[in-house]
Amino acid sequence: MREFRGKTAFITGGGSGIGLGMARALLGRGMNVVVADLLESHLQEARAALSGTNRLHCIRLDVSDRAAMREAARETERMFGNVHVLANNVGVSQRNPIDEAGYEDWDYVLGVNIGGTVAGLVEFLPGMKAHGEGGHVVNTSSMAGMIPVPAFAGVYAASKFAVRGLSDSLRLALAPHGIGVSVLCPGMVKTRAMTAGDLYRQAHEGDAADERRETIEGGMDPFELGETVAEAIAHNRPYIFPHGEFREEVASYFNDMLAAFPTDFELDERRAASEERRARMTAEAKAMADALGGES
Template sequence: MRELVGKVAVVTGAASGIGRALALRFAAEGMTLMLADLDYGGLAETAALAGDAKVLTQITDVSDAAAVAHLADRCFGELGAVHVLCNNAGVYQGGHMWTRTEEDFAWVLGANLWGVLHGIHEFVPRMIEQGTEGHIVNTVSVAGLFAVPGAGAYAVSKHAALAASLALAQDLAAVGAKLRVTALCPGAVRTRIADSARTRPSGLAATPSQDEADSLDQVGRAAESGIEPSDVADLVVAAIREERFLVLTDQKYAARLRLQTETLLTGDLPSYQ
């Protein structure tokens, strides 16, 4: 899908970070935008920054199937089509595997996995029916490739998001659809990932633990020294045009992935360094 001008892009998690950068990059390409998030103020700021682009916004909890269905209905009803879908909304949950509660997993899987699955279910059939070229971008994270200490719940959700992306891409290819898929696997990016709890529903509240606090501190420091979200957005637009499935924000991850595979094939535990 090389031509983006005049096309429609949907971005979840668009109030800040990578989502905002994607929205602004698509706006610069001349696309019409449907932006979704739980943060009303941040969503309005992104829309204002999009300049002359046509922008619709909607408060959406991607973990809620009905909310995503409503988002899709509005997109196709008011904009007539969707050509790029970015299932980008996500949250971070730190802490050891054995200290994470059912509420922790429900929250992180709700956003990071079910948000992707709901997006696929509600948008992809209608995108196929359009009969036009299109692209689905799922924000996975390098945590979907590597599991590191202190981030088990997050890694579980992101490994599952990668599997969903692979399965979607294979299914689309098998039926001859004109849609392509990108699994976006960024490392450290200057976002508010360490402040994910600001969107956590009160019904899934949990008492913070020290291991969780330590993980959040580490992730926050990594984000501060990470790349700019706009750099990630540039990589995504290039991947859409080149129909590339896997996008890494640092080529050191490619070498690390090869080493991990080789280590696993020997039956050993890969190093997280």
């Protein structure tokens, strides 16, 4: 998607951190931007940080609430018309390790991280496909969706692996509609995603708590990351890996998987034909998806 000016973006988790970085980068390229966030304090900060434009609109939203997501899609269209960029960015974690997590932990994390992404796709994609003007979807996964992580982040990792997988498939599905897809897999970023976790959960469960938490220091500047995402949208890059320090670890992980494949095997004719047909269909769809952005 080369042209941004005058088009519209919808960003979940856009009131702080990575989402706010995306919002500033896209506003800077002339887009209308709708920022959705669960915490009113974050929306207030977003309004202050992005002041001086009438191309910003904020919505308080629980992404796991499907009816609320449907209304957010309608409100966005009423404000700015057709949506061209959908950023399913919001993400939450929990404190219990994966081997001790209860149903409530799994339901909360999967409901927001996967359920919220699915809700965004279900409510926004029909309009994006129908208007025929092309566009782009950015789904925020994590490096925790690429490599094994300690047990305390296991439930979160499960959700982020799912987001990565659905993004790979979605990219192939949306190419015929002129819509690109990128999956964002960041490492540490200066956000409050961890320190605000309890507040998000309280607000998600209907409690009134809504206050500020401290920013994680030592991570990448979210505004720098926002610019990286905008460039990836412009060039239709399938993967956004902003943190180079993970490269060797990811390579080692994937090399372990490659080493586990048998090398001495035979396929019967029917199985070989089926696999050849599947691989050909995937390759054709991938070529069409990659062609949307020209250079990658």
